[in-house]
Amino acid sequence: MAETWTSSSVDAHLDWTPGSGRKALADAIRTAIRGGRWQPDAVVPSTRALAADLGVARGTVTRVYSDLAAEGYLRTSQGAPTRVATVGALPPSPTPTYPRTTAPRWTLQAGQPDPSLFPRDQWLASTRRVLAHTPNDTFGFGDPRGSLVLRTTLAAYLGRSRGVLADPARMVVVSGFSHALAVLGRAFGDLGMHELAFEDPSIDVFRRFAQDSGQRVVGVPVDREGLVVDRLESPAVVVTAAHQAPLGVTMAPARRTALAKHGAIVVEDDYDGEFRYDRHQVGALQALSPERVIYAGTASKSLSPSLRLAWLVLPRFLVDPVVSALAGSGARPAMLDQLVLADLISSGAYDRQVRRCRLEYRSRRDRLVSALPEHLVPHGISAGLHLFVPLPPEAEAALPVAAARHSLAIQTGTPHTLTEPSSGLLIGYGAPSRPSFGGALTALLAVLREVGV
């Protein structure tokens, strides 16, 4: 137990346990100084007095004082008494800057997979294999583009599963798609490109990463066939070709071809390309024009956004500028995590995980679609982890209050709009954990009834 000691020579309370040694004594004095109990400029107890008070050797106190003088807590000078130096005092009890808020009970937020589907056992098994076999240089600084093992494994996987033309030398591993956008925005700027187009509507937070990296963001409308390519006038554009976010449209063949020929640099955000339910896989746009299209993939939906693992397949002319912007960002994913992902893929565990998630999300999609009131027409139901229900602006406007009343976290369409109207409800059926999906669905139906749709 710590006891409080008061030196006889000055008023110097110390929280100190007898016999706990020199380091503890130094800590106790530091605490007393920081807390303001040993006031700035006050003369400290003499070494003799404090030693006697505390029952320690005088040499111990002398040494502690000398250490604390070296650290700037005490001020010593020849022939004068030692004093407390003027140092900043610790504010006694800092209030947390980010108070905990009450999270809604149910969630149907878009863009989030069910965290309970994370394959803990497989991740551990791959970690064990990697740690048993990886060479020591894994723990050095490594290639700025990311693990060559992962890039090689991904190149084959992306070719097989998404029809991507991937060359490991043209790939970089980044800390999530948000990091990719920040890095690409920087690289485009370095190349003299300062305007980046996004689909209108598109997920608002992603546009902010581009803006923060110095890009001017403009919108290009989306209709029933996807991006209206004729309206694209920017040097570069971000598209969600396979399953438009938020509207759910799949880009039509003619639009794909038009975009591949347009001349703009295309960032193909293939955020949920692995999740298709009803029709054949639509291959990546990137393969149509590998020297103009940047393919962006991620483990955020198939595994977890908390891993911060994503990858880019780059046109050749962009490799150097992107690697340089990536290095300048100062950040990249841990090498070990990259190798664990590579092992998951090459062991087949990743494919099993994707299939398992696909089955789970398809069954939720089916439950959701059949539970929705008949007159509501959901869009984008054939793929992904979300669907979109267009609603009149008045109904959309009433949603937040109703959702709050039923403790349901949900997003609406309008915040994702640049200029084109797109009111409606964005339903992310991936977000809830398996046992809470039913409850979330019940809350959703109650909310819809309440807003009268």
Place this chain on the structure above:
Amino acid sequence: MAETWTSSSVDAHLDWTPGSGRKALADAIRTAIRGGRWQPDAVVPSTRALAADLGVARGTVTRVYSDLAAEGYLRTSQGAPTRVATVGALPPSPTPTYPRTTAPRWTLQAGQPDPSLFPRDQWLASTRRVLAHTPNDTFGFGDPRGSLVLRTTLAAYLGRSRGVLADPARMVVVSGFSHALAVLGRAFGDLGMHELAFEDPSIDVFRRFAQDSGQRVVGVPVDREGLVVDRLESPAVVVTAAHQAPLGVTMAPARRTALAKHGAIVVEDDYDGEFRYDRHQVGALQALSPERVIYAGTASKSLSPSLRLAWLVLPRFLVDPVVSALAGSGARPAMLDQLVLADLISSGAYDRQVRRCRLEYRSRRDRLVSALPEHLVPHGISAGLHLFVPLPPEAEAALPVAAARHSLAIQTGTPHTLTEPSSGLLIGYGAPSRPSFGGALTALLAVLREVGV
């Protein structure tokens, strides 16, 4: 085995294994189109002809063509033959952008720990414990400041081991010190601070991260007592107070006090604060002025730079701007890695790792210091993973060629200089693996003989 098929109706080679199914056929046609073997605008084989050639059902070919049309590889129109669409062809064999260079056989590069000391078993054990017990929300999006578990664990550890006044609510977890600098540079800029001072000399790569984030970098000289605080005129400064990088000086008590009172924001880069060999621990500067000093710590030296794990303890007024700049960077370390580090610390394995490394590096330091020619005076030997040997500029200039001849990777002082001369040799004795330290030392002595010092 894949075989090549030539359709009778057009010259259409396909690498396709009989009986391998629809998906393989689609892949084969994609490859043919990308590789230019099916030329743009060419009429494709009729479905009847290709089906007959390949011995598959006509419906199979029809479906493959329709998929490929949806992907933009083929162009179909009512009443006209199907043609190959004009798509970009894959360059036949892309040259890797970053050719492998021959690495030197020996290394004494500063700033790198021995990768063979990474505690693989302990990391795996902590990963197992975390995966067994962590709640599912670990795999969601999480707190932008980083894991609360890690921040709480680190706050206690930093208080105990480095005398830091750490409050978890004021800490952020970042992807290495380089990421910290990029984020801080951005946050300072948002607050209207556009000039960041560095010690002169200081490690050149770090200054570049600050510059890339928009800061104007200026130098403040370092003498035998550390940073010459009187010369500091910038609103913020980065210091390596405990063991100056590269010179090895420990900041004198009077300078510490002067800096704490200066009024500038101080970034205390405590990159190797855990490694002290000969004298008492010097506590963190941060505790002298927690509302002006940002404490920056890292797992790069104690564990591995490949983990990209570092942390900042912030003055209260900087929490919001830094959290916002961190979010804008798009990057952060994986939540799982953060929890594994927290488990390493709370289980005691991290302390054991630090002690183990300290013993290893101290014994290397001893071997190195006693092997150096007597007239050379190494600086900064009491701490860290590097020491500095001042040399005349002529000797320094001769080092790179001599080092290359002996296949030794090593750094000199001048590249780290802003304006103050600091020629010499920077010896990072942490970098080699244990078995290769002797060889690196022999190479070093040969290099020194060769340059005549």
